[in-house]
Amino acid sequence: MxxxxxxxxxxxxxxxxxxxxxxxxxxxxxxxxxxxxxxxxxxxxxxxxxxxxxxxxxxxxxxxxxxxxxxxxxxxxxxxxxxxxxxxxxxxNPGNDLGAFLNGHRLIVYGNAQDGAGNTMDDGEIIIHGRAGDIVAMSMRGGKIFIRDNVGYRAAIHMKEYTGKVPALVIGGTAQDFFGEYMAGGRVILLGLNLSKNERHKAHYIGTGMHGGVIYLRGRVEEYQLGKEVGIRALDSHDWEIVGQYVSEFSSHFGFDPAEILQEKFQKLLPVSTRPYGKIYAY
Amino acid sequence: MYSYLLPEFAIERNEERCIRCRVCERQCATDVHYYDAEPDKMFFHEEACVGCQRCAVFCPTNALFIRPHPAEYRPNSSWNREKLQDLKKQAETGGVILTGSGNDKPYRIYWDHLVLNASQVTNPSIDPLREPMELKTFLGRKPNTLEIEFNELNGSEVKIKSELYPNVSITTPIVFSAMSYGAISYQAYKSLAMAAKKFGTLFNTGEGGLPLNMRKEYGSSAIVQCASGRFGVDPEYLNAACAIEIKIGQGAKPGIGGHLPGEKVSENIAVTRMIPQGTDALSPAPQHDIYSIEDLSMLIYALKEATNYEKPVSVKIAAVHNVAAIASGIVRAGADIVAIDGLRGGTGAAPKAIRDNVGIPLELALAAVDKRLREEGIRNKCSILAAGGIRCSADVMKAIALGADAVYIGTAALVAMGCTLCQKCYTGKCTWGICTQDPYLSKRLNPEITSQRLANLLRGWSHEIKEMLGGMGINAIESLRGNREHLRGVELAEWELDVLGVKGAGE
Incomplete structure (x- = not known):
């Protein structure tokens, strides 16, 4: 003592x-x-x-x-x-939990972020001129995150939304496994800009346990890479509006040409149910 | 309704006493009783009865008797009735058997094998009615030493030189344990908040957020939880509270998460949890930013950062096999409070297989943790909150003597509000208005009245604790903390006494 x-x-x-x-x-x-x-x-x-x-x-x-x-x-x-x-x-290079519980401020990183960027972020903006580690945007509730390059495992896990508060995560590169796991809301855009032609995205178990929100995915992904709670849809005009808006914002941060990004095929990943585990119990 | 199941309860109505007032029909949430005008008689569907006794206590002529159904299969101590009925349910649905409240299996209840001491002749006992008796408890990290600086010339100038950590003061070592708005009704939740505030202790929001309209008034009596679903967690919520709890596990269901079914996510619950109405609120099994003690440390300090190092951070775990080593890691990770929830901790819904089989008894876990932290010289770094199966003031005393700083009570508080432990919390049809979101049922609780019942409970227990302390010749709860000399075991094996760190009675 x-x-x-x-x-x-x-x-x-x-x-x-x-x-x-x-x-x-x-x-x-x-x-x-x-x-x-x-x-x-x-x-x-x-x-x-x-x-x-x-x-x-x-x-x-x-x-x-x-x-x-x-x-x-x-x-x-x-x-x-x-x-x-x-x-x-x-x-x-800021360390873990960059902008955790962030309350409306704007963080701009000229380098790479580590794990937990935007953890349970409430509002504001994080812009990363580089890559980010695991569990980016975990349980994010509002605001926007833009990442130029890749992200690690379990990005966008359990992101959620309520009424007007819809968080957005835009990733220029690709993501690792369990991308969008347990997602309950929000918008995630995965652009795959650093993948070569016909190279598929890296992640498996994409959107496993997803029960809300939407993932817009540019580039190739095979059905076996998706979690069983996820369905693939084509984008409608409203989706294109959303994607167009975030892609142009992304491009203005990192100096890309939005028209070029939008030329490529996009897919929309949606949860098939808002209650994925509703039928597993005996009452 | 299941086929081939015996009813759980038998209903007997004394026709001579029954006045056909139909109170039973209105009070029942599972539509057991019904009235037929033609013979002017009440009838019932026995198989729907959950044995909550609401109709029996509301019957103005005491005409109703609800008892466990006498029908039995051939007696068999291995394949008992509960096992058979569960098998039949699963054969019909293929589902996971759900249940509510705490483990009801006959594991040894160590409280009932520990006895307390009292003074006789060699030191005087104290009468709390006439002498001061201190139950005030501080939750949080304590400094290693307390250095006091005072000016010898001017005796009134006294300053504490040691660095102090944020602590929360409570008037009695009893805190309401985590029950979320969503699991319980708003009325029940508010009753806990009001009682905590009235009595100068704390309630715990669980993982369901703290409604905006309650933050200002009840925030200073609230421990807010940050759990794996992060429902309702925003910086304002964290800063409104007096302490923050990271929920790792729960005694009733160690190692698994929680599913609040979409039908319970009403408009107000959706606002408080900050999720869309009608979607399942899924709490994952782990916190996905915590896979190690180092990660836990990261979240503890993230929460301290988010609240400007002004509030103690608690980490709640279920009592499991290596609980002492885990608790040591938690303290080293920076937690100010370690909450341990034992085998008999309650729940609104858990798979029965897990509730009844996973975890270890609180008494053993608590003693092991306290001993380990003392051996490592870090017991002062945290407060210990003991939870899970605290039924009366004597249990509180025994828990404190085994090393707890304070206890969490959940089930006891629910019973004070009306609960009769029918274990059907997961159905959302609580006739007592506690574990339901149906406005017809939840309005049966009036927070003004219910909070008074809770405050009465705290008052009664606190007084009993003072009496017992006085009997021991102790005048402050501090002196009982971890003081195993005031405990003796009866009917316990050597290894049990050893883990508890107490002597056998007569030794």
Missing amino acids: NNLNVKFGLRNMFLDGVRPVSELVQHVNTNGSNAYIDALGLKHKELNDLLRETALKGVTSITVQNVFGQRYIGTRLYLPNLAKKMEIKIAP
């Missing part, structure tokens, strides 16, 4: 050695409503302390450089009284 218990001592990898904000001021350079933060050598909590502190000072645009794996960027910015949502530019 005295910090000397070496064998069983508890090391807190998040909080041990965290310095108070007052010692970290040299990492921040504020200029009116803009700020620059050098994240080199900052712990997860230290960086987020600085971001919150800077936001509370009325800064609305922050550039964070030298980010090497710091987690939860954007998570501590639940500030309902903030007049204007923030824009945070991040380079090169």
Whole structure:
């Protein structure tokens, strides 16, 4: 009980050695409503302390450089009284849970994101000029995520929507297995821009357990890659409107030609039932 | 309705007493009773009766007697009636047998084999009616040491130098366990919230969100859950609460998720869970961002980040085989509270095979966790909440003596609201208005009255706890925590005493 218990001592990898904000001021350079933060050598909590502190000072645009794996960027910015949502530019590689529980801010990453980007995100925008790891947009409830390249396993798992709040995830590359698993709402667009001609998407068990929302998939996918709760449909005019809108937004972020992307064949993946497991019980 | 099944209950109506007021007919949610005007007589469909006793207690002339149906198959201790009936149900449907509330099988109830101590001669007992008796409990991480700084010249200037962590204070070591809006009716949910607030303790929202209109008033009495479906979880919900709980498992159904069937997802539930009306609310078995202790740590700190490190984070697990090692990992991952839900924990719906066979008794799990955390020198890093089968104030005392900081009560609270443990929660036809979304049934609960019943329960138990503490010569619940010297085992085997860490009676 005295910090000397070496064998069983508890090391807190998040909080041990965290310095108070007052010692970290040299990492921040504020200029009116803009700020620059050098994240080199900052712990997860230290960086987020600085971001919150800077936001509370009325800064609305922050550039964070030298980010090497710091987690939860954007998570501590639940500030309902903030007049204007923030824009945070991040380079090169933020850590896990980027924008988890994000409350309406805009995060732009010039590099790759790791696991859990947009985890249970509530609102806002995440734009990633690179790839992202596993469980992107898990349980995302609102806002938009644009990712230029590939994503890892279980992207869009359990995304959900309610009334006007419809989250959107647009992925330029391809995804890994269990893509859209348990999806309960929202719109996911998988473009496969980095696949060669006739190369099929990588994922298996796409949309397994899906019971809401929609996946628009560009490029080839075989039926055996889909979960059994998913049906394939052709896009109608309303779908094209949605896809067109998100593709042009995606293109404007990353400098693609939307017309070229839209030329290719798209398929719509829908759940066959909103109650996939309604009939497995004896009452 | 199933063919070839014996009715579960037999109904007897004393015709001389019956005045044909038809109360039984109106109160029954499964349409057992009906009236025929021609002979001016009440009749019944016995096979639909679930034995909730609502009609019997509402009958103004006590004309009704509901008993387990006397018909029996040939006695057989292996192939008993329940096994046979379940086989027939499954043969007919091919389905998973569902059930509600907690494990009803005769596993040893260790509470009934532990006895408490009292003072005689060598130290005085205390009378709580006339002397102060402290039940106040703080949930959350405690510092390793408490350094106090004071100015010797000016004695009134006292400051705590050690860094303190966020703690929640409750007036009695009893907290209402997680029951979501959706699993239970709004009236039942609100009753729990009102009672918790009134008494200065907490209720737990479960995984069904916290209705917007309740956040301001009841948020400070709420533990909000973040479970695998993440229903109703937004930053405002997390920040409205006084503590956050990550639900990993539930004693009634360790290792599996939950399905709230679409027909229960009414408009208000849809708004609170933030999903479309009528779709199934599926909670996956694992949290898909947690596949390891490191991942758990990631979510714990994500929640702390989302709430600016202002609230303790609890992790709730079901009691399973290696629970002590798991709990150690949870504390090392950064949890401020570890909630352990035992074998007899309740549920609104679970596959019977799992409810009745998976997990270990709370008493053993709790003792093992407390012992392990002490051995590792990290017991102060977390509070322990014990859940699953706490039936009375003596169980609370015994749980605290085995190392719990406080207990969760679920079933006991439901019974206080009217529940009679008919185990049909999953049908959504609760005649007592608790586990239903049918407005005709749920309006039977008036939160003003029901919350008072719950507060009465807390008051009664708290008083009993004070009496028992006083008898032991202790004047604060803190002194009982993990104090196994106040427990003795009766009729327990060596290994059981060993796991519980208590001596046998007379030792």
